[in-house]
Amino acid sequence: MTDSDLSLDRITDLFAARRRRYTLYCLYLYANPLHLSDVAGQIVEWDHEASAAEALDERLAIYTSLYHVHVPKLAAADVVAYDRSDELIELGPDAEHVRPYLEQAAEIDLDETDVSPL
Secondary structure (H helix, E strand, O other), X not given: OOHHHOOHHHHHHHHOOHHHHHHHHHHHHOOOOEEHHXXXXXXXXXXXXXXXXXXXXXXXXHHHHHHHHHHHHXXXXXXXXXXXXXXXXXEOOOHHXXXXXXXHHXXXXXXXXXXXXX
16 A cells, blocks of 8 residues: 555544554554454453453453454555464554554543553
8 A cells, every 4th residue: 555545534544443543552562473362462451451361251352353343454554464364463564654643642542541552
């Protein structure tokens, strides 16, 4: 995908879902690639302020939504690369293009939750 394809409207759409933003936070914070289940576990900790082991139902719900909705949408925009068969995710070729917007979103998420994703 070229820079012109990743418009501000497209970036806004990608960042509209907290789980997509949190997925990107994970990828910027930790060595890539990551297993999708590990990303789901981290999102549980940020969203629910509980360990992934304590919130198994929430982790499964998050994992399912990442697998079926959020990661494919990020991958279609080339913001992440996703190996569905191995369930590995890493930053994609257009990830750096969205980083400034992600940093702004992180400030807002921090204000809303008092939990720092970055």
